[in-house]
Amino acid sequence: MTEKLHAVALAARNRAYAPYSNFYVGAAVEMEDGTIFGGCNVENIAYPQSICAERTAIVNAVSAGHRRLRRVYVIAEPAAAPCGGCRSVIAEFSTADTEVIMANPEGQSYRMTLGALLPHAFERHETVPVVQESGPPPER
Ligand SMILES: [Zn+2]
Numbered sequence: 001m002t003e004k005l006h007a008v009a010l011a012a013r014n015r016a017y018a019p020y021s022n023f024y025v026g027a028a029v030e031m032e033d034g035t036i037f038g039g040c041n042v043e044n045i046a047y048p049q050s051i052c053a054e055r056t057a058i059v060n061a062v063s064a065g066h067r068r069l070r071r072v073y074v075i076a077e078p079a080a081a082p083c084g085g086c087r088s089v090i091a092e093f094s095t096a097d098t099e100v101i102m103a104n105p106e107g108q109s110y111r112m113t114l115g116a117l118l119p120h121a122f123e124r125h126e127t128v129p130v131v132q133e134s135g136p137p138p139e140r
Helices: 003-013 053-063 084-092
Strands: 026-031 036-040 069-075 099-103 109-113
Touching: 003 026, 003 036, 003 053, 003 069, 003 099, 026 053, 036 053, 053 069, 053 084
Parallel strands: 069 099
Antiparallel strands: 026 036, 026 069, 099 109
């Protein structure tokens, strides 16, 4: 059941912009309604301005109005787990049970839950309460 995720992530990886690391990564995120968004890493000569494939895919999904992740699929060679920053961004739109699949381009993969990848995630109750899931901010 991961063929579509693999195809989207692989297509995204083929568009990765990684002239500095030569580490090409593609990601696909499946939202709770089944919609899938892809993303690739986009590096910048000012290194901190680079963005990972996972965050690109999530930004694509959120920009299209989606908020809840069901699965995350990441392709790299070799297969690699999301970085710490991406784990936190995944957590923003997931639960501890959200599945994260790490694959290589040939489709060999391993799976973990977000809870295993990011135990004791910084959660909303530890920040300012969020009263609204989507849409523009409330009028003041
Ligand atoms: Zn990352």
